[in-house]
Amino acid sequence: MYQRMSVEPLQESGTAALRFVIGNSAALLDANEIDKLILQLGQIRAHMLPAPPPQPEASTSYPLEIDPCWHVDRTPIFEGVVLLLRHAGYGWLAFSLPPPSLSRLDMALTAQPSMQFAMSSLVN
Known part of the structure; x- marks a missing residue:
């Protein structure tokens, strides 16, 4: 059974952090850990279908x-x-x-710029 995940930015000892909560479990990530997570999620997403649209x-x-x-x-x-x-x-x-x-x-x-793609x- 899946449980909801919440993400909450906060300050931990004067340092920006992010708290992930899933059910009764929580994890606190600092900037370096968030960078590693973003990199890992990007690598995983690159192999998932459907792929991001080409345009x-x-x-x-x-x-x-x-x-x-x-x-x-x-x-x-x-x-x-x-x-x-x-x-x-x-x-x-x-x-x-x-x-x-x-x-x-x-x-x-x-x-010359075109108006094809709305800003x-x-x-x-």
């Missing part, structure tokens, strides 16, 4: 980072670049972009 859905609200930190790295392992973007909640996310993707990204970034769907 953003206009009816969905996406977390929006304004002017995120970013870094571009080149690696001898493959052609192209690794683009790292920093999200305040998820941390650094790395994306491998081969040359054809880089060309499409360059064209998309330099093209309101990006904001929580």
Whole structure:
């Protein structure tokens, strides 16, 4: 039998923490443990079906980072670049972009903006 889970942010000895409660059991996680949990959940989710949609859905609200930190790295392992973007909640996310993707990204970034995707769907 499944039990409800609740998540509660709190301060533990002056440090931000998160308390998970399931039934009569509880766990207290600090920032490092939350980072590890997010990473593990992302890895698990990557293998679950249905997969996330290949295109953003206009009816969905996406977390929006304004002017995120970013870094571009080149690696001898493959052609192209690794683009790292920093999200305040998820941390650094790395994306491998081969040359054809880089060309499409360059064209998309330099093209005139279209109203195809409503900005309101990006904001929580």
